[in-house]
Amino acid sequence: MSDYDDLAARIRALCEGETDEVALMATVACELHHSDDRFDWTGFYRVVGPELLKIGPYQGGHGCLVIPFARGVCGAAARTGQVQIVPDVEAFPGHIACSSSTRSEIVLPVFGAGGRLIGVLDIDSDRPDAFDENDAKALAAILEEVFGGT
Ligand code: SME
Numbered sequence: 001m002s003d004y005d006d007l008a009a010r011i012r013a014l015c016e017g018e019t020d021e022v023a024l025m026a027t028v029a030c031e032l033h034h035s036d037d038r039f040d041w042t043g044f045y046r047v048v049g050p051e052l053l054k055i056g057p058y059q060g061g062h063g064c065l066v067i068p069f070a071r072g073v074c075g076a077a078a079r080t081g082q083v084q085i086v087p088d089v090e091a092f093p094g095h096i097a098c099s100s101s102t103r104s105e106i107v108l109p110v111f112g113a114g115g116r117l118i119g120v121l122d123i124d125s126d127r128p129d130a131f132d133e134n135d136a137k138a139l140a141a142i143l144e145e146v147f148g149g150t
Contacts, residue, residue, distance in 0.1 A: 004138035007035045008145070015146050021046075021118060024146050026057035032123065032139075033059035038131075041099065041124035044110065045074050047117055053078055056119060063098045063122075072096035077107040077120045083136045084108075087129035099124065106131035110143050118147060 014027050025044040033042035043058020051069040069079045071094055077084045086105040089095045095105075102124040112118040121143060125131070 003035075004142070007031060008138070008142050011142055011146060021112070021147070022057060025119075028121075028142070028146055029057045029059050032121075032142075038125045038127055039123050040102070040126045041122070044119050044121055045078075046119040047078065051079075053120065058122075060124070061099050064096060067096065073105050073107045074120050074122050077109050078117060081109050081111075081117065083140065085131050085133070085136060087131075089124075101126045103128040104130045106135055106139070108136065108139055108143060110147050112147055 011028060011031050014031065015024055018024055029043050033039050041058065041060030041063065043060065043063055044056035045053035045067055046056040048054040053067040053069065053074055055063050055065050067074045069075045073084050073086055073092055073095055084107040086092045086095070089097065089102055089105055104125050104127060106123050108121045109117055110119045110121055121139065123131070
């Protein structure tokens with residue numbers, strides 16, 4: 001289980017002064033992924049056009065390259081601007097399975113300066129019901145601190 005205070009402090013130190021979104025995403029994906037053995041795939045999908053996400057920096061097995069806002073858990077987070085906590089991916093209509101071992105998922109919208117949607121953070125777990133509101137709150141706070149001014 002992540003110690004989110006330590007993780008946030010480590011990410012804060014590593015990202016200090018950096019404004020490049022891809023560099024920030026790569027750093028956050030790496031630190032998140034290696035902080036918690038629940039996290040089996042950790043990465044970003046970037047907004048690259050109207051209603052369109054494209055894969056960004058990630059850790060884990062290959063992820064699908066392109067996701068329209070109309071599809072998947074990532075699309076739902078991008079479309080609604082709300083965190084998606086999915087305790088059972090097989091029960092989520094339109095879930096996109098990049099790995100057959102994924103059982104649960106959390107996806108958070110990522111907002112840049114002025115509240116502009118710049119992408120989503122997707123974390124998959126091979127464990128059922130791996131994520132809760134505490135994860136959502138802590139991860140959202142890290143994303144706000146890192147990307148809120150980009
Ligand atoms: N499961 C996601 C797709 C991304 S892969 O899991 C990395 C979704 O349903 O949007």
